[in-house]
Amino acid sequence: MKTIRILVMLFFLAGTAIGGGFENTPLSMKAASMGGTFTAIGSDASTAFYNPAAMSFLEFSQISLGASFTLNSSSYLSPYMGNSEMTNKLAVHPHVYGVGMLSEKAAVGISVNTPFCLRSVWDDNWTGRYIVRENKIAATYVQPAISFMFSKSFSVGGGPIVAFGKTIHSSAISYNSNSGELAQELNGNSTGFGVNIALYLKPNENFRMGLTYRSAVTMKVKDGAVNFSNVPQSLETNFPSSTTFSTSYKLPSVTSFGVAVKLTRELLLSGEINYTTWKSFDSLQFTFKDQPGLDFSRGEFYKNTFALRMGVQIAVSDKIELRVGGAYDTSPVPDDYLSPENPDAQKFVISGGGSVKLSEHLKLDLAYMLENYKEREVKNSELNFSGNYKSLKNIFGLTLNYEF
Amino acid sequence: MKRNNQFKNIVLALLTLTFLNSCTTTFDEINYNNGNADFTRFVAIGSSFMAGYSDNALYLEAQSNSIPAIIASRFTVAGGGGFLQPLVNPGRGIGMKGNSKYVLRLSPDPCSTDLTITANAEYASGDISNYTAISSAIPFNNVAVPGARIRDLGSQTYGDPSLFLGNPLYARFASNPSTSTITGDALLLNPTFTSVLIGIEDIYNYARRGGEESEDTITTPAMFGTIFTDLMSQLTVQNAGSVVGNIPSLNTIPYFTAVPWNGLYLDAATAADLTYQYSTVDPSISFGAGYNAFVIADVNEPSGRRQIQNGEYILLSIPADSIKCYKWGTIIPIPERFIITRAEAVKIENAVVAYNSIIANEAASRGIALADLNALFKTFKQGIVFNGVKLTTGYLDYSVFSSDGFYPNQKGYALIANEFLRAINRTYSSNLPLVDVNSFQGLVFP
Numbered sequence: 001m002k003t004i005r006i007l008v009m010l011f012f013l014a015g016t017a018i019g020g021g022f023e024n025t026p027l028s029m030k031a032a033s034m035g036g037t038f039t040a041i042g043s044d045a046s047t048a049f050y051n052p053a054a055m056s057f058l059e060f061s062q063i064s065l066g067a068s069f070t071l072n073s074s075s076y077l078s079p080y081m082g083n084s085e086m087t088n089k090l091a092v093h094p095h096v097y098g099v100g101m102l103s104e105k106a107a108v109g110i111s112v113n114t115p116f117c118l119r120s121v122w123d124d125n126w127t128g129r130y131i132v133r134e135n136k137i138a139a140t141y142v143q144p145a146i147s148f149m150f151s152k153s154f155s156v157g158g159g160p161i162v163a164f165g166k167t168i169h170s171s172a173i174s175y176n177s178n179s180g181e182l183a184q185e186l187n188g189n190s191t192g193f194g195v196n197i198a199l200y201l202k203p204n205e206n207f208r209m210g211l212t213y214r215s216a217v218t219m220k221v222k223d224g225a226v227n228f229s230n231v232p233q234s235l236e237t238n239f240p241s242s243t244t245f246s247t248s249y250k251l252p253s254v255t256s257f258g259v260a261v262k263l264t265r266e267l268l269l270s271g272e273i274n275y276t277t278w279k280s281f282d283s284l285q286f287t288f289k290d291q292p293g294l295d296f297s298r299g300e301f302y303k304n305t306f307a308l309r310m311g312v313q314i315a316v317s318d319k320i321e322l323r324v325g326g327a328y329d330t331s332p333v334p335d336d337y338l339s340p341e342n343p344d345a346q347k348f349v350i351s352g353g354g355s356v357k358l359s360e361h362l363k364l365d366l367a368y369m370l371e372n373y374k375e376r377e378v379k380n381s382e383l384n385f386s387g388n389y390k391s392l393k394n395i396f397g398l399t400l401n402y403e404f
Numbered sequence: 405m406k407r408n409n410q411f412k413n414i415v416l417a418l419l420t421l422t423f424l425n426s427c428t429t430t431f432d433e434i435n436y437n438n439g440n441a442d443f444t445r446f447v448a449i450g451s452s453f454m455a456g457y458s459d460n461a462l463y464l465e466a467q468s469n470s471i472p473a474i475i476a477s478r479f480t481v482a483g484g485g486g487f488l489q490p491l492v493n494p495g496r497g498i499g500m501k502g503n504s505k506y507v508l509r510l511s512p513d514p515c516s517t518d519l520t521i522t523a524n525a526e527y528a529s530g531d532i533s534n535y536t537a538i539s540s541a542i543p544f545n546n547v548a549v550p551g552a553r554i555r556d557l558g559s560q561t562y563g564d565p566s567l568f569l570g571n572p573l574y575a576r577f578a579s580n581p582s583t584s585t586i587t588g589d590a591l592l593l594n595p596t597f598t599s600v601l602i603g604i605e606d607i608y609n610y611a612r613r614g615g616e617e618s619e620d621t622i623t624t625p626a627m628f629g630t631i632f633t634d635l636m637s638q639l640t641v642q643n644a645g646s647v648v649g650n651i652p653s654l655n656t657i658p659y660f661t662a663v664p665w666n667g668l669y670l671d672a673a674t675a676a677d678l679t680y681q682y683s684t685v686d687p688s689i690s691f692g693a694g695y696n697a698f699v700i701a702d703v704n705e706p707s708g709r710r711q712i713q714n715g716e717y718i719l720l721s722i723p724a725d726s727i728k729c730y731k732w733g734t735i736i737p738i739p740e741r742f743i744i745t746r747a748e749a750v751k752i753e754n755a756v757v758a759y760n761s762i763i764a765n766e767a768a769s770r771g772i773a774l775a776d777l778n779a780l781f782k783t784f785k786q787g788i789v790f791n792g793v794k795l796t797t798g799y800l801d802y803s804v805f806s807s808d809g810f811y812p813n814q815k816g817y818a819l820i821a822n823e824f825l826r827a828i829n830r831t832y833s834s835n836l837p838l839v840d841v842n843s844f845q846g847l848v849f850p
Contacts, residue, residue, distance in 0.1 A: 075429040080840035081481075083431060127842045131792035174793040174802060176848045232849045234510045234521050375431070384789040390429040 021252070021278045021302065021332045022118035022137065022342060026068045026369050027095055029399040033353025033367035034311025035325025037272040039210035039258030042200060044401045045097035048109030051210040052145035052157030053200035055099045055107035064097040066365070066399030074120070074343050074391040076128070084126040091119060095399070105149040114140050116251050118342055128340045129172040131383055135341040136168040139219065139251055143196055153202050161194035165219040167247065169286070173239070177232035186245050186286065188224020192217040206262040216253040216280055222246050226288065244289045250280035268313040278302035278332035298339060299382055302332040319357040326350045338378040343389040345373040361403045369395040438482035439834030441645040446479055446487060447545050447595035448472030449557065449586060449639070452811060453820070454548030454601045460808035461505035461530060462550055462573065463497025469814045469844060472546050472599050474821035478836045489546040490538055490577035498530035500551045500573065506807045510850040515729035521800065521850065522724045523807035535572045537565065537581060543592035549574040553606045553623055554631045557586045587635060598639045599824060601649035603628060603759045607752055611654060612810065614719055614741040615748030622751065625758035636766050647773035647828050649820070650760040654717065654752050656781035659810040660744060662799035663718040668696040668733055678734055698733035700743050709737040717744040720799065720809040773831035775824040790841045795819070803847060814844040
């Protein structure tokens with residue numbers, strides 16, 4: 001009981017702790033339903049992502065397949081009267097994990113998922129259209145990993161990160177032509193590399209700890225496509241169709257430390273802390289080939305963040321497990337630089353879900369997560385864009401885990 | 405059992421935390437109030453700017469988004485009533501010279517294959533059917549008349565419908581053409597609140613003619629002051645509220661700044677050649693590689709010409725191809741009617757300062773609101789950012805001015821209206837919302 005109290009206290013003390021940015025937490029439904037804690041649990045194939053060191057502790061080779069479905073609602077209240085609603089787009093993020101047991105002491109694994117994803121789509125005619133109509137930064141990480149057990153209670157793991165990024169930025173340009181307002185759409189791909197190192201400690205059956213480090217990954221977009229529309233003849237030289245764009249950004253490193261405690265045979269508690277170096281995301285610069293007049297940049301000045309997560313699992317029967325969890329995140333985005341490209345805010349997260357054993361080998365995990373962003377009043381001095389934002393994210397997902 | 409209770413407590417704590425902020429993305433209603441002003445019957449008086457004159461004409465789209473129309477749209481959330489304007493017919497519009505509204509066109513230079521952007525009338529003539537008197541059962545809320553000087557506000561002949569006597573743009577909506585006055589028409593509604601912007605024509609009719617005295621002189625500050633005081637005492641009877649705007653400075657209007665005094669760009673060879681040509685006849689005139697001062701006509705010079713100096717201005721009305729194709733400013737001095745000399749510029753700025761001090765004193769002594777457009781235009785000159793977009797007093801690019809370079813475009817009028825609204829909120833403790841400038845039309849490029 002004491003442990004519960006400590007964890008609960010930690011949770012409430014986390015008032016100033018954080019995560020935020022555009023980290024995509026629901027990457028496997030078992031983890032999602034427990035508030036995103038999995039670093040110390042490591043009980044299915046998704047540990048290839050959450051803690052590759054724990055792979056060698058698994059009993060069977062297994063694969064996990066699933067997807068999360070995110071509905072993002074965001075509202076903006078203009079000081080000039082009237083609100084704008086972000087266009088709700090259903091975002092589908094698949095995830096695939098596999099772990100193969102090489103021996104009693106070694107395992108290999110692979111993880112394919114989208115740990116960073118940002119997508120903001122606003123109405124074509126909204127007041128902030130010169131800043132953004134659509135902004136998307138998404139990175140799919142492919143991580144092969146290997147794990148060795150050094151003793152019955154300690155293992156290490158890790159591997160490379162290969163990241164595939166997609167960047168879309170579209171906005172209106174404040175020139176009118178007879179066919180309408182000018183617009184630009186940037187669309188580019190990028191790849192980046194990093195590493196992933198993990199430790200796993202299991203001193204006894206009821207207590208586990210995990211420590212993982214996923215490095216920062218620099219994503220460079222070179223010669224991305226630029227598409228201008230409604231350009232009249234008189235402005236063709238200012239907005240030439242021949243130009244391309246380049247940009248680069250650094251996805252942050254994430255260091256996680258987690259603890260899982262099995263209080264009884266049925267009850268598992270887990271807590272986790274993440275440290276994310278969002279500070280690396282200090283500005284976004286878009287440069288255009290041979291057209292320096294079109295270059296633009298955004299000061300982001302993100303701050304490094306902490307996140308505190310907690311989860312509980314109860315085995316109701318041999319076939320059914322129920323889970324709940326929560327997290328409290330404050331935002332890495334400072335008030336002065338918050339833009340509608342990423343209207344982030346501190347948020348309360350609750351989640352719930354469960355597992356059903358469909359057969360001897362097959363398990364289905366379901367999760368629901370609600371991210372409630374606190375209303376935020378900001379004044380972006382760079383863009384002279386102020387107003388109130390309020391956002392809500394509803395996430396639902398399922399994962400199938402098959403043990404061989 | 406005990407364990408389950410703990411578990412339940414955690415879940416409850418989480419739920420409470422989450423739902424504390426409520427689970428919707430709607431915002432609380434904002435209460436707007438009129439403070440200690442009464443916006444029930446709002447009347448606007450003034451000249452071109454107040455009438456919504458843009459692209460060198462009065463046309464429906466710009467007129468519908470005139471400064472007072474925008475202000476009135478905000479009054480509606482704080483007790484304001486209807487706002488009736490003497491709108492022109494849709495289409496060509498009607499300018500002060502019977503012209504249609506201006507548009508930007510891409511036209512070839514006579515001397516090269518280059519295409520340049522020029523502003524000129526969209527049609528051969530404006531829609532003169534707009535001269536036909538429009539009658540309305542209720543008086544108009546916006547009685548601003550394009551071209552009106554302060555002395556015209558109280559003139560009975562200003563609305564004379566016979567050609568060449570009055571201003572047809574007043575005659576068309578005068579309550580009683582040939583006897584009514586603009587001020588008289590403003591008072592018909594017994595306004596509880598007025599907005600006033602007058603004096604721009606009194607100074608700038610002179611400036612826009614290159615300071616040629618014979619055409620139009622600046623109304624003396626003494627005369628302006630007398631009429632303005634009288635006007636404001638009539639408009640503020642029974643404690644009616646008011647907001648008055650002041651006059652922008654010359655160097656914040658692209659009509660005077662779009663062609664820079666030192667905008668003559670020469671390569672080294674051409675510069676040397678020109679300098680050589682002048683060396684025998686007028687050695688004071690010389691050129692170097694890069695940007696040079698244009699050559700202008702000046703009767704006070706023995707040679708009748710000199711190079712223009714910083715602090716002097718070339719008017720946008722200079723024929724577009726004259727510099728590029730006909731050697732104006734180099735071999736041929738630019739005629740004086742397109743030039744504001746230093747002496748003329750000082751005269752203009754002195755009048756602006758004198759008017760603005762009269763306007764400020766009047767506002768202060770009557771306790772009415774002052775919209776400092778002079779300061780506002782100076783901030784435009786530096787360039788401002790509104791909701792992510794740059795706006796400037798330049799000509800064409802990101803400009804808050806219309807194609808004519810003198811009258812604002814709809815974005816510019818929205819910015820001015822916001823300044824009026826800010827002034828009202830400050831003086832009358834109201835909290836009227838400003839308008840979103842990005843929802844107004846700017847220049848249309850060809």
